[in-house]
Amino acid sequence: MRKAPVFSFLSLLFLLLMVPSPIKAQQTKIIGEYSKRVLSNGMTVYLMEQRELPIVSLNVLVAAGSVLDPQGREGVASVTTELVWRGTKVNDAEDISYQFDSVGASLNQFVDLEFSGHTVQFLSKDREHVLALVAECLSGPTFPKKELALSLKQRIASLIREKDDPSQLVDEYLYAFLFQNHAYGRPSEGDERSLERIGQSDLVRFYQDHYFPKNLTLSIVGDFESNDMFEALEKVFALWRTEGHSNKRKIVETPHPVEKMKLLLVNKKDAPEAFFMVGSVGISFSNPDRFGLEVVNTALGGKFTSALNKVLRVDSGLTYGVGSAFRRYQQPGPFLVSSSAKTESTVKALQLTLETLKKFREQGISTDQLRGAKAYLMGQYPLRFETTDQLAQVIATLHFYGVSPSDLNTYLGRFQGVSIEDTRRLAAQYFSEERVVIVVIGNADQLKPALEEVWSDIELREINLPGYNP
C-alpha cells in the first residue's frame, strides 16, 4: 500500500462533525431528511430512510463512556458493552451469536471516553427477528460469570499480543503520559491490572446506572418506511420501562496544559522501527476555534500533501506515514502528531516534526495552503456520508454532542469564513514545539543516548510492564 491511514476511527468521527460544504453547492443539505421521535418508554429514536440496498444499520449510543469506569477497574464500560450480548434470561451467548450469524447480521461495539455504543447491520427482510433480539439483549443482559471470565482472559491476551506490534500502542502511552492523573489518562479498554479486578457486580452496576431508555439514543438508517420502523421499534422496546436515575454526565475537570517538554521512551528491545507521537492539550468539542483548526490541521498533517508529510516522507524518505489530529471531548482532548522512523533517524524525525510545528506557530499557513486545505476537506466531505452505518453513527454522535442538522448548515458558512488571519492566530495559539510531550517506542539501547543528546527530561519504561502509566 502506498499510504497508511492517517486517522484512527474515533478521530475520523470527530472530523465528520466538522464538515464544510462541497465546492459547488449542488446539495444544500449535508445529510438527507431524517425524523426524530420518542418511544413510549422515553428512548429517543432517529430514523433515516435509505432504500438503495436492502440493508439496515442500527446504532445505539449510551451516554456513558470509559471516564465512568471505577478507579482501578478501567475497562468496565468496555466489558459491559461487550457482555450485553452474551446472555439474557431467554438466550445464552451461543444462542445469541447463532441467531445473529444465521441471518448474516453483523454486530460491533465501541467505547469512547464519554460514550459507548452498539452497531448492528442486517438485511431489511430480517428486521423482526433482529430487532427482537436487540431489544432483548439491551433490556435484560445477565452478565454470566463465565462470559466475564472468558472476555477478560481474551482481552488480557490481546493486550499482551499488542505489545508485539507497537504501532497500536503509542496512542495509549501518549494519553497516559499527557493526561497523567486526569480522567482522560486512564486506558479506555483497561490494562492487564485493571481488567483482573473487574467482577460481575461492576458490570451490573454500570449497566444499572447507565442503560435505561432515556439515556440511550437509537439511530437507524436504511431500507424501511419510517412510520413502519418506528412501530416495529415501539413493539420490541415497549416493555423496557426502567426509569433510571437522571443521569448527570460526569464532571471532568479541564486538563492541565503541558508546562515543559518531557519525553517517555518505551523500550522494545528488537524494534527495527521507532514509533512516536508528539502531543499537547488541544480543544474541547464545542470550542468555536474548531472550524479554523480543522483547516489548519489539514494543511499541517491531514492529507498526503500536508506540510508534515512533505518534510518527513516526500522530501526526506524518513517515514512511511505521518499525520496530525485534534481529538475533542467535553473537555479538551489531545492534539497529536503521529509517525515512525528507523531507529537511527528517530531524533532527526522528531526534530523535523518540532521544527514544522514551530514554523506553523511563527508563520501560520500561506494563502495557497489555506485554499488547498479547504478544497481538500470539501471534496472529500461527501464520502463521510455514504454508508448506512456512517450515517447512523454520525446522527447518534451529533445528538450526543448537542448538534442538530440545522447547526451543521451554519457550520458551512463558518468554515468557509475561516480567514488567513484566523489561521495565523490559531496556529500561534495552539501549536508549540516546546510545550509538548513526546512518546517513543523502540530500541532504548540505541535510542536513549541519541535522545539524551538533545533532550533532558527523559523517562524510561519497559514495554512488557503492564499498563501504560509508570
Add this chain to the structure above:
Amino acid sequence: MPIFHSVLLFLFCLPLVATAAPLQLRDFTLANGLKVIVEEDHSIPSVSLQVFYQVGSRRELSGQTGLAHFFEHMMFRGTKKYPGNQFDTVMEEAGGRNNAYTHRDMTVYLNWIPSALLGRVMELEADRMVNLTLEKDVFEAERLVVAAERRSNVDSDNNSLLYEQLWANAYVAHPYQHPVVGWSFDIDHWTLDQLRQFYHGGYAPNNAVLVVVGDVTTTKVREMVTQTFGRIPKRDIVLNHITPEPDQQGERRFEFIRETQTPSMIVGYHVPETKSKETLALEVLAEVLFTGESSRLYRKLIREAELATEVSGGVVLGADPTLFMMSASAHDITALKKIEVMIDKELQSIAQEGIASEELRKVKNGLLAEFYRGQETLEGKGQLYGLYELYFGDYRRVFSTPDEYEAVTSEQVIEVIEKYLKQDNRTVGILVPESTRAIKSDKSSKES
C-alpha cells in the same frame, strides 16, 4: 496484520428474487485494448476512479522482489507534464484523494474525487501510464520510503513476519514465495534499469482495466477516455515467465523464534486458482470454520476449549494456484499443538458428516449480507467490478455468482477437504517465544 484477500468479500448468495446488473452499468473497449467499466450512481457528487493493472509481484524474479510495489510508489513521482509530486498536489488541491495497493497478481490505483475533477484525473492517470520520468534522485528517495514501509508494516510485527515466512516456505519455485513489499536486501539493490523494464513490459492500455463509478454519465466518460487513454498505443506485453509450483509431496513445518509473549501458528494448504470451480466450496468451508462467533472454530477453540485467543482463515485471491490459510494465537505453546489436533479433527468431522442444510443456509445468508455491504460505497462497487474482470474475465459475473453460490452443496465441500486440506499438502509455521526456548535449553543443560 495481513488480511486474507479472500474472494469471500466478492461472492454472495442471491436473495429469493434474482439480482440483475444495474441498468446504469456499461462497458466498452478501446481499440488499444483498454477495457472500461462505467456505472452511473448519483447518490453523492463524487466519483471513484480505479485503474487495475494486470501485473504484480508474481512477475518478479528472485533478486528483484518488491519491484512491482516499488513501481506503484514511483507512479506518484512525476511525469514530464506533471513533474515532482504534482499528481498528488493537483489532485488534493482540487478536493481529490488517492491511494494504491500492490498484490501478487495486480496493482490497483484508486481515486476518490469530486465529479468535476473527472476529466483532469483521467488525464493524470493516462499520462502516468506511459510518461513517468523515473529520475535517479527520486528513485533513491522513494527507495527509502519503501524501506521504511517494510520496517513499520512488516519487520515491526511478528505476525506479519510469520505470514511472510509461510508463503516463502509454501512455495519453493513459484514467485508467490516473494513478499510483495520485497526482501530488505532486494529493496536496497533495485536498479533504475530493472524499473524501466518493468514499466515498459507491463504498463499498457491492453494490460489494464479502468473502472468509473459515481456521479458521471457514460457518454461523458467515453468522451474523456477517448481523449486521454485513447491516444496511447497498444503495446506488446513483455513479462517474466512464471515457474509453476510443483505439487507439494509432504508436510512442511518451520519454527520462527522471536521475542514475543504470544505464540501463534499459521497454516497454508495449496488450492486451485480463484477462477476454479472449486473456489466457491472452499469459500463456504472458510465461512463455516471461521466467520462469526457461532463458527465452528471460534466456538470450539476460543469459547469451549479456551485454547485460542484468536482464530481466522480464508482463501487467498490468486490468479495462479493459491493457499487456503488458517491462523491462531494461543496463551502458550502447548495450546498450539492441541489447536492443531482440534482443527484436523474438525476437518475430518466435516468430511465424514458433511454440513447440515441449516448451517449451509446460515453461511449463505452471511455471504449475501456481505455482498450488499460491499456495494454501499462507490469504491466498493468499483473494486467488485475490477476484481471480477481480472480474475474471471467478466465483471458481470458479479451478478450471476449468487446462483452458483446457492448451488454449492455439502458434497462439494467434503470433496475439497478430501482433495486439498490434507497434511501432505500443507505448510505449518509456529511463532515460538524466545523465552520458551531458553527454558527448554536450561532444562536440557541441567539434565546432561
